[in-house]
Amino acid sequence: MSQAHTSRELLNAAGRAMARLRSRGARVHCLTNAVAQPFTANVLLAAGATPSMTVAREEIASFTNRADAVLINLGTLDPPRMAAMKAAGELCEETGKPFVLDPVMCHLSSLRRDFAVRLLQHAPAILRSNAAEAQAIEEAAPGARVSAGTGAACQVVTGEQDSIVHDGVKYQLANGHPWLSKVTAAGCAQGALMAATSAAAESLPAAAAAALLWMNVAAENAARTAQGPGSFQAALVDCIYDLEPAELIERAKLA
Amino acid sequence: MSQAHTSRELLNAAGRAMARLRSRGARVHCLTNAVAQPFTANVLLAAGATPSMTVAREEIASFTNRADAVLINLGTLDPPRMAAMKAAGELCEETGKPFVLDPVMCHLSSLRRDFAVRLLQHAPAILRSNAAEAQAIEEAAPGARVSAGTGAACQVVTGEQDSIVHDGVKYQLANGHPWLSKVTAAGCAQGALMAATSAAAESLPAAAAAALLWMNVAAENAARTAQGPGSFQAALVDCIYDLEPAELIERAKLA
Amino acid sequence: MSQAHTSRELLNAAGRAMARLRSRGARVHCLTNAVAQPFTANVLLAAGATPSMTVAREEIASFTNRADAVLINLGTLDPPRMAAMKAAGELCEETGKPFVLDPVMCHLSSLRRDFAVRLLQHAPAILRSNAAEAQAIEEAAPGARVSAGTGAACQVVTGEQDSIVHDGVKYQLANGHPWLSKVTAAGCAQGALMAATSAAAESLPAAAAAALLWMNVAAENAARTAQGPGSFQAALVDCIYDLEPAELIERAKLA
Numbered sequence: 070m071s072q073a074h075t076s077r078e079l080l081n082a083a084g085r086a087m088a089r090l091r092s093r094g095a096r097v098h099c100l101t102n103a104v105a106q107p108f109t110a111n112v113l114l115a116a117g118a119t120p121s122m123t124v125a126r127e128e129i130a131s132f133t134n135r136a137d138a139v140l141i142n143l144g145t146l147d148p149p150r151m152a153a154m155k156a157a158g159e160l161c162e163e164t165g166k167p168f169v170l171d172p173v174m175c176h177l178s179s180l181r182r183d184f185a186v187r188l189l190q191h192a193p194a195i196l197r198s199n200a201a202e203a204q205a206i207e208e209a210a211p212g213a214r215v216s217a218g219t220g221a222a223c224q225v226v227t228g229e230q231d232s233i234v235h236d237g238v239k240y241q242l243a244n245g246h247p248w249l250s251k252v253t254a255a256g257c258a259q260g261a262l263m264a265a266t267s268a269a270a271e272s273l274p275a276a277a278a279a280a281l282l283w284m285n286v287a288a289e290n291a292a293r294t295a296q297g298p299g300s301f302q303a304a305l306v307d308c309i310y311d312l313e314p315a316e317l318i319e320r321a322k323l324a
Numbered sequence: 325m326s327q328a329h330t331s332r333e334l335l336n337a338a339g340r341a342m343a344r345l346r347s348r349g350a351r352v353h354c355l356t357n358a359v360a361q362p363f364t365a366n367v368l369l370a371a372g373a374t375p376s377m378t379v380a381r382e383e384i385a386s387f388t389n390r391a392d393a394v395l396i397n398l399g400t401l402d403p404p405r406m407a408a409m410k411a412a413g414e415l416c417e418e419t420g421k422p423f424v425l426d427p428v429m430c431h432l433s434s435l436r437r438d439f440a441v442r443l444l445q446h447a448p449a450i451l452r453s454n455a456a457e458a459q460a461i462e463e464a465a466p467g468a469r470v471s472a473g474t475g476a477a478c479q480v481v482t483g484e485q486d487s488i489v490h491d492g493v494k495y496q497l498a499n500g501h502p503w504l505s506k507v508t509a510a511g512c513a514q515g516a517l518m519a520a521t522s523a524a525a526e527s528l529p530a531a532a533a534a535a536l537l538w539m540n541v542a543a544e545n546a547a548r549t550a551q552g553p554g555s556f557q558a559a560l561v562d563c564i565y566d567l568e569p570a571e572l573i574e575r576a577k578l579a
Numbered sequence: 580m581s582q583a584h585t586s587r588e589l590l591n592a593a594g595r596a597m598a599r600l601r602s603r604g605a606r607v608h609c610l611t612n613a614v615a616q617p618f619t620a621n622v623l624l625a626a627g628a629t630p631s632m633t634v635a636r637e638e639i640a641s642f643t644n645r646a647d648a649v650l651i652n653l654g655t656l657d658p659p660r661m662a663a664m665k666a667a668g669e670l671c672e673e674t675g676k677p678f679v680l681d682p683v684m685c686h687l688s689s690l691r692r693d694f695a696v697r698l699l700q701h702a703p704a705i706l707r708s709n710a711a712e713a714q715a716i717e718e719a720a721p722g723a724r725v726s727a728g729t730g731a732a733c734q735v736v737t738g739e740q741d742s743i744v745h746d747g748v749k750y751q752l753a754n755g756h757p758w759l760s761k762v763t764a765a766g767c768a769q770g771a772l773m774a775a776t777s778a779a780a781e782s783l784p785a786a787a788a789a790a791l792l793w794m795n796v797a798a799e800n801a802a803r804t805a806q807g808p809g810s811f812q813a814a815l816v817d818c819i820y821d822l823e824p825a826e827l828i829e830r831a832k833l834a
Contacts (some may be wrong), residue, residue, distance in 0.1 A: 122613070303813055557598075558813055
């Protein structure tokens with residue numbers, strides 16, 4: 070178990086995770102929804118990671134095994150995706166490979182909520198959701214969210230402020246821009262970026278902070294030149310590509 | 325049944341639908357093709373609506389029931405999509421929820437044409453197609469297109485000029501830009517926008533006019549700054565986000 | 580069989596293929612991966628081609644038969660895609676319609692490699708891959724890659740330099756930009772463009788050279804104004820739309 074970071078240590082560790090991802094790369098297998106696939110792949114490429122996205126049951130073992138981290142995002146859930154996600158979750162648990170679980174809209178679908186609870190048994194590195202989704206899971210499986218062995222090791226709840234909870238310690242960050250909510254799959258892509266940083270970071274809170282700040286500071290930068298949400302989407306990818314660890318650390322708003 | 329609008333009334337009602345969608349939002353469940361999903365979601369977000377896109381049979385009831393309107397677009401039709409569309413069409417008919425039917429390329433596929441005719445029995449609010457698709461449906465089911473109880477309440481046929489037929493009254497609009505045909509899924513996204521406006525408008529012709537003008541005037545604006553169809557696509561989303569009801573009304577070309 | 584081109588003849592023929600595609604159009608049915616679909620469609624539209632992308636088994640015959648060329652891209656392979664690809668490959672072989680085979684990541688998945696070898700029996704016009712994929716196929720089916728009747732008529736291997744092998748003659752081209760590797764599906768879209776040019780060119784090497792140069796010279800142009808990989812993606816589509824045959828020929832770097 071890693072010790073709690075001070076705020077300064079957390080930011081420095083996030084900056085190192087970013088630098089390490091850039092220099093070493095990371096293969097991220099993304100089991101994600103049909104709407105999010107292209108943008109997610111472009112965000113990962115801009116950050117220095119290498120995405121793969123096949124959902125085919127026959128290919129999950131080979132792609133999961135060669136990946137450095139896995140994203141499981143429950144948007145546009147369907148039977149082939151569910152079979153692939155179960156297989157990937159099992160493989161990650163067996164091999165100790167980090168995976169991020171993003172239970173998109175699980176508060177609106179009992180299928181997704183129950184499936185998210187089931188996947189939590191495979192001990193994801195990070196559970197990333199908004200507050201409504203987190204509450205739905207908490208009600209369905211009290212206490213399962215953050216615990217040793219029976220839930221996610223680290224929980225991220227996104228919103229106006231983003232929180233990271235790990236080993237009983239809570240960190241809060243307050244970067245971002247309203248136009249992120251106008252770009253479909255921006256949150257989904259952030260979950261994929263968190264999988265990438267979890268393969269590069271020295272602790273899970275650092276991985277979470279790196280992905281949150283990377284996208285949110287880039288969004289603040291992108292909004293300076295964008296004319297609206299369409300040009301913002303392209304500028305966001307540019308700014309993810311351009312952002313440096315020093316700027317990430319300097320611009321972070323710890324709440 | 326609403327009365328026929330004068331041209332001026334139609335435009336004013338379209339402007340009010342646009343303003344109402346912006347202020348109140350609308351949840352639109354889109355059963356649409358795999359190529360169109362990301363751009364359609366971004367257009368809806370730019371217009372103030374909230375998209376969902378799952379095709380999974382198990383989730384259709386919950387997502388359809390909480391939606392304010394539904395889009396059924398027949399591109400990349402496959403068995404899971406067909407099952408979802410049948411279920412959503414039935415639910416919309418039972419609950420009186422507006423849905424837009426866009427029978428993409430049904431003149432090139434008897435599977436799609438026959439399926440479109442079948443879905444017309446669930447009484448879509450609006451049937452949106454180009455002329456070739458409209459003709460294929462007319463030949464397969466004469467008179468079924470626009471009638472009380474056995475077809476769409478309102479029919480939109482897009483082209484150089486767009487026509488709206490409702491209760492025996494025809495309106496024609498002539499805005500747009502040639503680059504719209506160079507952006508994949510621009511028409512599909514317009515159908516989704518029409519579903520959103522149908523949840524916000526006081527009449528179906530007003531909903532149709534609002535969506536046609538919103539995208540087509542935005543396209544005229546986007547073309548002023550774009551360098552080609554790639555930058556046009558981003559600018560189109562920006563201009564959808566920016567357009568105001570007063571400009572929509574002022575710029576409308578009634579034919 | 581076409582004779583070998585001189586380098587100058589190859590470039591002139593590539594320029595004529597580009598001009599012919601612009602003036603006459605070409606319908607390209609793309610059986611391609613879920614990540615690549617939107618960008619591939621936009622690249623084809625920018626080049627003057629008309630894409631269709633349905634994977635549904637029931638629709639393959641009608642869409643393949645009316646297409647001028649077909650792309651079979653093995654990314655995100657799944658059982659419905661495999662059934663569609665087999666049917667399309669058989670139809671293309673029966674009718675002499677050109678198809679391009681792009682065995683994406685077949686070096687990482689025995690399913691894809693074996694399926695690629697099987698599809699080669701339907702005699703694709705062009706096998707397009709990177710070096711690792713080409714090697715995986717060569718090891719699985721020695722000599723099957725380029726031969727009369729039992730493999731692809733023409734083989735393209737992409738990389739720092741792109742090579743085209745046809746009838747024992749090898750051509751090499753060296754255009755491009757590093758940001759192409761930062762745009763997801765740029766290679767997949769190039770394969771689709773190669774299917775389009777194969778419907779318009781007087782020889783397969785000319786078709787291959789036209790698609791390689793079209794995207795790679797456009798990428799060089801796009802990089803001049805782009806701020807990063809996000810704005811580069813939009814500019815790439817703009818520059819594909821703008822590029823003229825004379826510039827394609829003048830800018831070609833024959834290695």
